[in-house]
Amino acid sequence: MLLIPCPYCGERDETEFSYGGEAHIERPKDPEKLSDAEWADYVFMRPNSKGILLERWVHSHGCRRWFNLARDTVTYKIHAVYRMGEKPPRVPKTDYV
Amino acid sequence: MGDSFLRHSPLAHLGLAARATEVSEFEATKFEADDAEAGVAMGERPYRGLVNLRGPAGDKAFDSAVEKALGVALPIEPNTTAGPGKNKDSLRVFWLGPDEWWVVTPGDGPAMADRLRTALAGQKAAVTDVSESRTCIHIRGARARDLLSKGCPLDLHPRMLSAGRCAQSLCAKAMVALHQTEDDSGDGAKEGGPAYDVYVLNSFAEYLWLWLEDAAREYGLRITAE
Known part of the structure; x- marks a missing residue:
């Protein structure tokens, strides 16, 4: 069970939150000009990285606000939390094989 | 009502x-x-009155209009409440989010919503009676x-x-x-x-x-x- 630091409410139990997937995925500016493969790449394809992942969470049973986490997908350690629209912080490099 | x-x-x-x-x-x-x-x-x-209030905290016009209507300043610190305020109704204001509050009254929710709506006329705010x-x-x-x-x-x-x-x-x-x-x-x-x-x-x-x-x-x- 994770203890997630909501930037508004403070540390809360993971059960209060919902996961929003990887953060900072930009919607293509001209979707009509994309090929099916490029569109599928935007919609479905994620690096599924092993290590620190920048991801979105929403405090759905608390203040209902979205925010970002930098979380290690191996150790589950939360390295940073930052609000929507803020620049992702520098996080240490992970060296998993 | x-x-x-x-x-x-x-x-x-x-x-x-x-x-x-x-x-x-x-x-x-x-x-x-x-x-x-x-x-x-x-x-x-x-049968408590519950009014959901959303608006820009920190905006002077919004803050003062709400304070005037409720008799108490909105709680800005997360997870705190404010009240009962200067008016005689023993209302309580709950912080729900950075731009969201509840006004809880023992009495009439729709009347409280009307009071806030009148006070906030023309402003970018939302008042909803959720009693x-x-x-x-x-x-x-x-x-x-x-x-x-x-x-x-x-x-x-x-x-x-x-x-x-x-x-x-x-x-x-x-x-x-x-x-x-x-x-x-x-x-x-x-x-x-x-x-x-x-x-x-x-x-x-x-x-x-x-x-x-x-x-x-x-x-x-x-x-x-x-």
């Missing part, structure tokens, strides 16, 4: 008023006479904190949640807003423990009440008419 005789509490069919001051037979047989005192007292506090969405379960007593801890993931220790603070969370997987009304030594806590108001959605109210009643059996439960 709804006529008062049409209002119906979601727990009305449980006949709580008729069971008030009842002590569950479980604790009478299980514990020694010294322990027979109820550890938890619970009752429904229905009929929830009911309030009042819990107090020496074991009230233990009871809530069984189903609520919040840290209920006095250093985190004390009288006058509020938090939105889950209780037995039902979405609730928790407001601690009394500290352990508070005057209103006759059973010698903290007191909480638990605001729960109408459709979850019966489930949560029955869950709480079951969870409270080991502490001894007294039902109160609020």
Whole structure:
């Protein structure tokens, strides 16, 4: 069970939150000009990285606000939390094989 | 505006008023006479006025208009409440988010919404009367904190949640807003423990009440008419 630091409410139990997937995925500016493969790449394809992942969470049973986490997908350690629209912080490099 | 005789509490069919001051037979047989005192007292506090307010905190025009209408400044610090304010109505304002509050009144929700709407005319703010969405379960007593801890993931220790603070969370997987009304030594806590108001959605109210009643059996439960 994770203890997630909501930037508004403070540390809360993971059960209060919902996961929003990887953060900072930009919607293509001209979707009509994309090929099916490029569109599928935007919609479905994620690096599924092993290590620190920048991801979105929403405090759905608390203040209902979205925010970002930098979380290690191996150790589950939360390295940073930052609000929507803020620049992702520098996080240490992970060296998993 | 709804006529008062049409209002119906979601727990009305449980006949709580008729069971008030009842002590569950479980604790009478299980514990020694010294322990027979109820550890938890619970009752429904229905028909409260609830008004959801959204707007830009920190905006001078918004802040002052709300303060003038309510007689109290909006709470800006997370998980805090403000009130009762200068006006005679004993309202309470809950912080729900950085731009969202609840105004809780013992009286008329629609009238409170109208008052805020008039005060905020022309401003970028939203006022919604949500009085009929929830009911309030009042819990107090020496074991009230233990009871809530069984189903609520919040840290209920006095250093985190004390009288006058509020938090939105889950209780037995039902979405609730928790407001601690009394500290352990508070005057209103006759059973010698903290007191909480638990605001729960109408459709979850019966489930949560029955869950709480079951969870409270080991502490001894007294039902109160609020």
